[in-house]
Amino acid sequence: xxxxxxxxxxxxxxxxxxxxxxxxxxxxxxxxxxxxxxxxxxxxxxxxxxxxxxxxxxxxxxxxxxxxxxxxxxxxxxxxxxxxxxxxxxxxxxxxxxxxxxxxxxxxxxxxxxxxxxxxxxxxxxxxxxxxxxxxxxxxxxxxxxxxxxxxxxxxxxxxxxxxxxxxxxxxxxxxxxxxxxxxxxxxxxxxxxxxxxxxxxxxxxxxxxxxxxxxxxxxxxxxxxxxxxxxxxxxxxxxxxxxxxxxxxxxxxxxxxxxxxxxxxxxxxxxxxxxxxxxxxxxxxxxxxxxxxxxxxxxxxxxxxxxxxxxxxxxxxxxxxxxxxxxxxxxxxxxxxxxxxxxxxxxxxxxxxxxxxxxxxxxxxxxxxxxxxxxxxxxxxxxxxxxxx
Amino acid sequence: xxxxxxxxxxxxxxxxxxxxxxxxxxxxxxxxxxxxxxxxxxxxxxxxxxxxxxxxxxxxxxxxxxxxxxxxxxxxxxxxxxxxxxxxxxxxxxxxxxxxxxxxxxxxxxxxxxxxxxxxxxxxxxxxxxxxxxxxxxxxxxxxxxxxxxxxxxxxxxxxxxxxxxxxxxxxxxxxxxxxxxxxxxxxxxxxxxxxxxxxxxxxxxxxxxxxxxxxxxxxxxxxxxxxxxxxxxxxxxxxxxxxxxxxxxxxxxxxxxxxxxxxxxxxxxxxxxxxxxxxxxxxxxxxxxxxxxxxxxxxxxxxxxxxxxxxxxxxxxxxxxxxxxxxxxxxxxxxxxxxxxxxxxxxxxxxxxxxxxxxxxxxxxxxxxxxxxxxx
Numbered sequence: 001x002x003x004x005x006x007x008x009x010x011x012x013x014x015x016x017x018x019x020x021x022x023x024x025x026x027x028x029x030x031x032x033x034x035x036x037x038x039x040x041x042x043x044x045x046x047x048x049x050x051x052x053x054x055x056x057x058x059x060x061x062x063x064x065x066x067x068x069x070x071x072x073x074x075x076x077x078x079x080x081x082x083x084x085x086x087x088x089x090x091x092x093x094x095x096x097x098x099x100x101x102x103x104x105x106x107x108x109x110x111x112x113x114x115x116x117x118x119x120x121x122x123x124x125x126x127x128x129x130x131x132x133x134x135x136x137x138x139x140x141x142x143x144x145x146x147x148x149x150x151x152x153x154x155x156x157x158x159x160x161x162x163x164x165x166x167x168x169x170x171x172x173x174x175x176x177x178x179x180x181x182x183x184x185x186x187x188x189x190x191x192x193x194x195x196x197x198x199x200x201x202x203x204x205x206x207x208x209x210x211x212x213x214x215x216x217x218x219x220x221x222x223x224x225x226x227x228x229x230x231x232x233x234x235x236x237x238x239x240x241x242x243x244x245x246x247x248x249x250x251x252x253x254x255x256x257x258x259x260x261x262x263x264x265x266x267x268x269x270x271x272x273x274x275x276x277x278x279x280x281x282x283x284x285x286x287x288x289x290x291x292x293x294x295x296x297x298x299x300x301x302x303x304x305x306x307x308x309x310x311x312x313x314x315x316x317x318x319x320x321x322x323x324x325x326x327x328x329x330x331x332x333x334x335x336x337x338x339x340x341x342x343x344x345x346x347x348x349x350x351x352x353x354x355x356x357x358x359x360x361x362x363x364x365x366x367x368x369x370x371x372x373x374x375x376x377x378x379x380x381x382x383x384x385x386x387x388x389x390x
Numbered sequence: 391x392x393x394x395x396x397x398x399x400x401x402x403x404x405x406x407x408x409x410x411x412x413x414x415x416x417x418x419x420x421x422x423x424x425x426x427x428x429x430x431x432x433x434x435x436x437x438x439x440x441x442x443x444x445x446x447x448x449x450x451x452x453x454x455x456x457x458x459x460x461x462x463x464x465x466x467x468x469x470x471x472x473x474x475x476x477x478x479x480x481x482x483x484x485x486x487x488x489x490x491x492x493x494x495x496x497x498x499x500x501x502x503x504x505x506x507x508x509x510x511x512x513x514x515x516x517x518x519x520x521x522x523x524x525x526x527x528x529x530x531x532x533x534x535x536x537x538x539x540x541x542x543x544x545x546x547x548x549x550x551x552x553x554x555x556x557x558x559x560x561x562x563x564x565x566x567x568x569x570x571x572x573x574x575x576x577x578x579x580x581x582x583x584x585x586x587x588x589x590x591x592x593x594x595x596x597x598x599x600x601x602x603x604x605x606x607x608x609x610x611x612x613x614x615x616x617x618x619x620x621x622x623x624x625x626x627x628x629x630x631x632x633x634x635x636x637x638x639x640x641x642x643x644x645x646x647x648x649x650x651x652x653x654x655x656x657x658x659x660x661x662x663x664x665x666x667x668x669x670x671x672x673x674x675x676x677x678x679x680x681x682x683x684x685x686x687x688x689x690x691x692x693x694x695x696x697x698x699x700x701x702x703x704x705x706x707x708x709x710x711x712x713x714x715x716x717x718x719x720x721x722x723x724x725x726x727x728x729x730x731x732x733x734x735x736x737x738x739x740x741x742x743x744x745x746x747x748x749x750x751x752x753x754x755x756x757x758x759x760x761x762x763x764x765x766x767x
Contacts, residue, residue: 104515121405159568167741232567235574239512240519249518250567261518 004130005068005285006197011135012062013210014142015196019189019278020051020218022271023094025244026101028186029229031320033237036179039169040237041226043179047187048219050336055215057339058190059198064346066197068285075345079338080286083191086334087283088301089327091276092308093185095119096319098272099309101242105265116309119273124302126277127284128295131196134281138274141267148267149221158250160231181332185323188335189275192282194342244268280305425483428460429545431530432507433496438466439507440496441473442531443485444545460543462534470510488516491549493523493566494530494585500613500620505573512570519567522552525613527586536587536605548585548607559642559658560610560630572731576748578617579728581624581632583609614727622725624718631714634661635676635730646710648686649702656699656707657683659767667732669740672752674732675759676715682707683767698766712760723754732756 007015024044032040061067070076099119103112126134169176201207229243232250240246245268248261280301287297313319431442447459465476478485499507511517526533538547552563564582572580586608612624612632624632630644641658648654663678684699699707722729736747746752 101515118408121408159565161571163735163738164571166738170741232571234571236512236567236570238574239509239570241513241515245515246519246567249520254518254520 004132005066005195006199007132007135008201008206009198010201010206010210011132011139012193012196012198013214014138015135015193015274015278016055016190016211017142017145017214017218018138018271018274019192020055020215021222022268022275023097023186023189024222025225026242026268026272027097027316027320028183029226029243030238030240031186032179032183032226033230033233033235035182036175037235038165038167038230039173039176040179041165041223041230042168042176043183044226045223046176046180047183048223051187051189052215052219054188054336054339055190057343058193059211061194061339061342061346062196062198065342065349067194067342068289072345075341077289079341080289082334082338083194084283084286086191086331087279087286088304088308089331090185091279091283091305092313093319093323094272094279095276095305095309096313096316098269098276100316101245101272102269105242105245112314113310116306120302120306122273123277123280124298126273127281127298127302131281134274134277135196141270141274145267145271148263151263152248152251155251155253157252158228158232158247160228161234162231164231164234165227182324182328184328184332184335188332191335191338192278194339195282195285423484424486425463425478425481427485427487427490428543429492429494429534429548430487430490431494431496431526431534432499433526433530434498434502434504435466437502438468439470439473439504440464440466440531441470441477442534443477443487443490444534444543445481445483445485460545462531464531470507486516487514488518490517490521490545492545492552493521494533494548495523495525495582496530497525497528497613497620500525500615503617503619505578505617508566508570508573511566517566519565519570521566522549523564523566523569524548524552524583524585524609527584527611533585533587533607536607537603538605538607544607551607551609552583556641557633559633559644560626562612562629562633562636573617575731576734576737577728578615579731579734580615581612581729582615584611584613584623585609586611614725614729616727621727622721624721624729627714628718628721631716631718632729634711635715635718644707644710646703646706648684649700649706652686654703655685657685659683665735667736667739669736669743669747672755672757673759674719674735674756675761677761677763678711679763679765680711681765681767699764704764707764708760708762711762712758715760716758719753719756719758723750726750728753 029040032043036043067076099112099115102115102119107115126137201210225243225247228247229237229240232247233240237243244264245261248264280298283301284294284297287301288294291297291300313322425443425445427443427445429444431444433440433442442462442464444460444462447461461481463477463480465473465480467473467476474485474487493511511521512519524533533548534544536544538544542550552561554561557563562581562583569580569582572578587605588608590604590606610626610629612629613620614622614624630642633642641660643655643657645653645655659681661678661680663676666675666677667673668675682699684697684703718729719732722732728734733747733753736752737744740747
């Protein structure tokens with residue numbers, strides 16, 4: 001039986017796949033197009049490279065320490081506060097995308113307040129069930145996603161003009177760099193994974209392949225989506241709200257059955273709920289470090305997030321303005337620096353543990369030696385005594 | 391929270407009740423109260439937009455049971471949102487445009503330069519971007535009103551004609567995505583097919599005995615527009631040239647005179663092409679591979695029937711195809727609209743020379759070089 005936050009490698013890989021893809025396929029292509037234009041796919045390649053580096057750091061940490069249960073308050077407590085703040089900021093921005101998507105695509109009147117109320121108990125329940133339930137759900141969802149992707153790949157029919165990707169860096173890369181630093185909020189997704197501990201699967205193939213496959217396919221899909229999106233829409237991409245949804249209608253059966261993006265819509269919505277649950281899980285885990293009651297932490301975080309959406313963010317446009325403001329520097333700093341600090345800490349812990357183990361070992365060996373000496377002495381005493389008796 | 395988990399069935403029932411309450415509160419419209427539009431027409435009346443929506447009136451069994459009735463509703467207002475609201479009010483149904491297959495644009499929309507309307511549809515999350523666009527020779531409303539012969543309705547008939555199994559020569563199919571992509575590029579030089587009405591005999595369908603007239607749609611001309619509005623029309627031959635140059639050919643017949651001075655038809659079974667831009671020599675090079683088959687109009691008993699072109703006919707065919715494409719470039723230069731996006735193509739591979747490339751003089755200086763490889767079936 002696994003502990004609440006201990007997951008198998010394959011489940012960790014599934015969560016990694018969901019976090020690396022979900023919100024990069026929704027509004028980000030449009031946002032990126034409005035800043036980086038046709039260079040947006042280049043910005044994404046750079047950001048994905050950063051993402052992979054961050055992942056390596058996160059994976060190093062989760063394989064060595066159970067961050068959530070570490071007793072070193074001097075190091076862990078400030079990190080928990082930073083993670084709590086960053087998680088709240090990120091969830092506010094990304095949640096508004098999901099609310100807006102549900103409001104504009106599934107409903108008529110753009111009434112987002114009731115949608116916030118409907119999602120809140122779902123997210124709270126998933127987070128309450130804990131890390132390994134999130135891991136298992138992600139793994140189940142991945143199989144559904146594979147079927148959807150295969151179907152989409154088989155049915156796709158789209159006119160793309162690959163020359164829309166040109167010219168490259170016409171302004172010496174200025175647009176590309178703007179695209180990178182303006183959109184940190186949509187990257188650095190692996191912070192929630194720090195709260196998990198990973199154990200090996202029983203199947204060797206899953207152990208070896210699940211994580212490299214999840215990262216390669218997930219990262220590749222994001223880059224491919226940006227390439228196709230830019231090739232299909234060119235400069236008109238700035239008008240297209242949900243890239244994955246709009247691209248999904250270009251298939252061989254759309255003429256027969258009309259709007260044919262139901263599969264992608266449903267799958268994305270479930271993936272979005274999973275990713276938000278993961279971010280909220282990291283926020284509540286960070287808060288639980290201080291207030292100890294998990295239920296209270298969940299209620300506090302969910303209430304705060306819902307109130308932010310209902311009374312402050314309200315519209316997805318406002319979320320975007322907030323996301324590209326000064327807050328992006330805070331988010332980026334925490335997201336990229338915290339894993340590095342934890343890598344150093346994990347190394348220090350490993351060294352310390354090794355030293356302590358050595359000390360313990362030498363202590364034990366000393367004890368054994370002294371007890372052996374004592375026993376030899378007592379044996380010689382006994383021999384002396386027996387000789388005297390004789 | 392633990393309490394909720396302990397009494398999970400109570401929690402589930404409460405959650406279900408909550409879901410229904412929330413659903414009722416968002417006033418989500420039931421399918422039976424929706425007016426599903428299958429085609430839209432947009433005209434301008436002065437400064438007002440006139441939107442016409444062709445709506446399905448489902449018979450018992452719903453839309454999918456077939457044999458439905460259709461009705462056209464029109465409304466005028468200054469913006470698109472308002473026209474949609476007005477049609478909903480007229481029909482008593484919530485107008486739903488997510489299933490529309492075609493948008494017919496009246497010529498007046500381009501004359502009034504209302505390109506913002508395309509952005510309205512493109513940014514609407516419910517509209518599919520593969521929706522077809524056509525320009526009405528006159529009013530879009532008249533096209534939607536047309537009585538089509540074979541027991542159908544104008545929107546479906548038009549989208550079937552625009553989206554055949556194989557796109558023949560001279561048929562230009564433009565989706566909202568394609569149109570918007572060109573509209574947001576450079577000067578917005580763009581094109582879309584023109585639909586015209588042709589009277590034909592009514593259907594022989596007995597259930598349509600009362601039908602006194604019927605129309606079919608002509609789709610062999612192309613409208614040229616840019617951000618300055620409507621700029622001109624490509625006739626049948628120029629439209630054929632455009633479909634050759636745009637490399638969308640999957641089927642079609644070109645007529646020419648054979649080596650023995652008889653009329654022959656060359657059936658293009660398939661074609662593939664690639665484009666190269668040589669900035670130094672100002673050459674626009676199209677490399678094309680065509681699979682063709684030859685047939686003769688008149689079959690005379692003393693002549694041998696051939697399926698293959700001889701070398702002289704092949705050369706004539708190359709000249710014919712080149713002339714068609716050259717005619718489109720010449721027309722582009724004449725009206726000042728880069729129909730084939732030649733300038734944009736040169737700019738994309740030579741961005742440093744943007745200032746020189748994006749001029750009318752540059753387009754005039756371009757030489758067409760067509761390298762056509764013919765494979766005979």
